[in-house]
Amino acid sequence: MKDVVLKYVIEEYVEEGGDEVSYDTPLISGGIVDSFSMVSLKRFLENKYKISIPDDKATPEAFDTVNKICVLVNEFLK
Amino acid sequence: MAYSNKVRSIYQETISGIRDAGIFKQERFIHSPQAADIVVEFPSGSPLKKVINMCANNYLGLSSHPDVVKAAHEGLDSRGYGMSSVRFICGTQDIHRELERKISEFLGTEETILFPSCMDANAGVFEAVLTKDDVMISDRLVHASLIDGIRLCSAVQDTFKHSDIKHLESKLQLHADKRFKLVITDGVFSMDGDTARLDEMVALCEQYDAMILVDESHSSGFIGKTGRGTHEKYNVMGKIDIITTTFGKALGGASGGCVSGRRELVEMCRQKARPYLFSNTIAPVVVAGVLKVLDILSASTDRRDKLETNTAFWRKGLTEAGFVLREGDTPIVPVMLFNAKLSQDFSRALYDEGIYAIGFFFPVVPQGAARIRTQISAGHEMHHLQKALDAFTKVGRKFDILHKTKQEITDMYGN
Numbered sequence: 001m002k003d004v005v006l007k008y009v010i011e012e013y014v015e016e017g018g019d020e021v022s023y024d025t026p027l028i029s030g031g032i033v034d035s036f037s038m039v040s041l042k043r044f045l046e047n048k049y050k051i052s053i054p055d056d057k058a059t060p061e062a063f064d065t066v067n068k069i070c071v072l073v074n075e076f077l078k
Numbered sequence: 079m080a081y082s083n084k085v086r087s088i089y090q091e092t093i094s095g096i097r098d099a100g101i102f103k104q105e106r107f108i109h110s111p112q113a114a115d116i117v118v119e120f121p122s123g124s125p126l127k128k129v130i131n132m133c134a135n136n137y138l139g140l141s142s143h144p145d146v147v148k149a150a151h152e153g154l155d156s157r158g159y160g161m162s163s164v165r166f167i168c169g170t171q172d173i174h175r176e177l178e179r180k181i182s183e184f185l186g187t188e189e190t191i192l193f194p195s196c197m198d199a200n201a202g203v204f205e206a207v208l209t210k211d212d213v214m215i216s217d218r219l220v221h222a223s224l225i226d227g228i229r230l231c232s233a234v235q236d237t238f239k240h241s242d243i244k245h246l247e248s249k250l251q252l253h254a255d256k257r258f259k260l261v262i263t264d265g266v267f268s269m270d271g272d273t274a275r276l277d278e279m280v281a282l283c284e285q286y287d288a289m290i291l292v293d294e295s296h297s298s299g300f301i302g303k304t305g306r307g308t309h310e311k312y313n314v315m316g317k318i319d320i321i322t323t324t325f326g327k328a329l330g331g332a333s334g335g336c337v338s339g340r341r342e343l344v345e346m347c348r349q350k351a352r353p354y355l356f357s358n359t360i361a362p363v364v365v366a367g368v369l370k371v372l373d374i375l376s377a378s379t380d381r382r383d384k385l386e387t388n389t390a391f392w393r394k395g396l397t398e399a400g401f402v403l404r405e406g407d408t409p410i411v412p413v414m415l416f417n418a419k420l421s422q423d424f425s426r427a428l429y430d431e432g433i434y435a436i437g438f439f440f441p442v443v444p445q446g447a448a449r450i451r452t453q454i455s456a457g458h459e460m461h462h463l464q465k466a467l468d469a470f471t472k473v474g475r476k477f478d479i480l481h482k483t484k485q486e487i488t489d490m491y492g493n
Contacts, residue, residue: 035235
């Protein structure tokens with residue numbers, strides 16, 4: 001899952017020649033993903049893993065790294 | 079809470095921080111009407127200096143046009159100075175409705191509503207026409223006023239990479255289940271001067287059953303064969319659902335803006351848009367001026383044609399001189415310097431040569447993309463442009479950046 005999410009983040013948000021992104025790179029606090037664009041990440045995860053993430057769980061903190069995102073998704077996969 | 083010394087010192091520290099970061103904005107005082115030649119006091123308290131203005135949004139040179147000034151005088155005499163009211167109480171004069179009709183005619187739309195500014199139009203339009211069941215999908219480089227309007231709206235927010243049609247399509251697919259999908263873009267992007275590919279975007283919107291909003295602030299009056307805007311250039315007049323634009327740039331340059339488009343969407347703005355409902359009507363003097371501007375532009379394309387000729391001359395001249403430009407064909411011609419300090423030093427050196435042009439750097443443009451944004455006007459004569467070109471070349475030579483690549487310039491100055 002980590003690699004799927006990382007690949008999506010890189011394709012979606014990192015401009016060509018942009019900074020390298022890893023599992024622990026701060027995405028939102030690091031300015032890579034803005035709050036507008038977070039919605040597409042949420043929808044991607046929901047569609048991909050057939051889950052529904054409530055808005056109050058889809059916080060900038062919970063979406064801040066690939067690792068954290070995977071923890072969140074796993075919570076709803078159970 | 080009183081405005082204590084503690085409170086004051088916190089603000090003073092914040093302002094110092096802005097200064098230290100090198101992003102403090104300092105205004106230059108102009109002692110003349112807006113035109114190609116202006117009289118400037120800079121820095122504050124310095125002797126006045128006549129310079130050529132290369133950075134106004136006065137694309138058509140109408141800001142101080144004698145016919146527009148005369149019409150504004152007549153409007154002042156016949157309709158008074160102010161209305162002391164919002165539109166729906168007692169602030170709508172016959173000329174406000176006349177202007178709304180004429181704007182619709184000029185842009186080729188069904189209906190128009192005036193706003194105090196295009197900032198207000200953009201701040202109010204989204205919340206007036208969308209709900210939480212809808213989605214807004216905006217280009218990542220749209221103007222700040224659109225971003226603010228999007229933030230004020232309860233619809234879902236998403237973005238697509240700048241001018242990336244494939245990426246936009248993926249977003250339209252992602253949000254297929256939403257009630258309404260609204261694609262949002264600038265017609266001409268103000269920092270780079272490039273245009274949105276509206277023909278492809280409209281086709282995509284038709285395919286995916288989406289609406290489209292275009293901010294035409296840097297296009298209305300001069301883009302397209304008869305200056306109607308980017309939708310004319312891309313042959314999609316009548317297919318843009320919402321156009322927002324300003325009267326504060328090419329269309330006279332005073333103030334005011336509008337939302338123009340589908341009848342029902344405009345009516346929703348009239349009923350619900352908060353900057354419209356809770357802000358004063360546009361002053362009659364401005365309305366009279368814009369009406370004259372539209373008369374001038376509808377009678378002849380001379381000014382728009384001259385602007386095109388001037389722009390071609392300017393782009394060719396700068397390219398031959400050896401500057402790195404952003405590609406394009408609009409009168410926004412960014413001269414790329416990449417380094418923030420270089421852009422400020424370059425601007426100052428230009429001023430010493432009698433040329434007024436401002437350096438832009440992060441956060442207004444991306445890091446490492448500092449530039450002098452030049453803007454051409456139909457008010458420029460060839461002697462203005464030639465003098466400006468000579469000055470740019472002289473200053474470019476001084477900083478040794480002519481015929482250099484981006485890499486070579488950033489190697490010298492950093493990015």
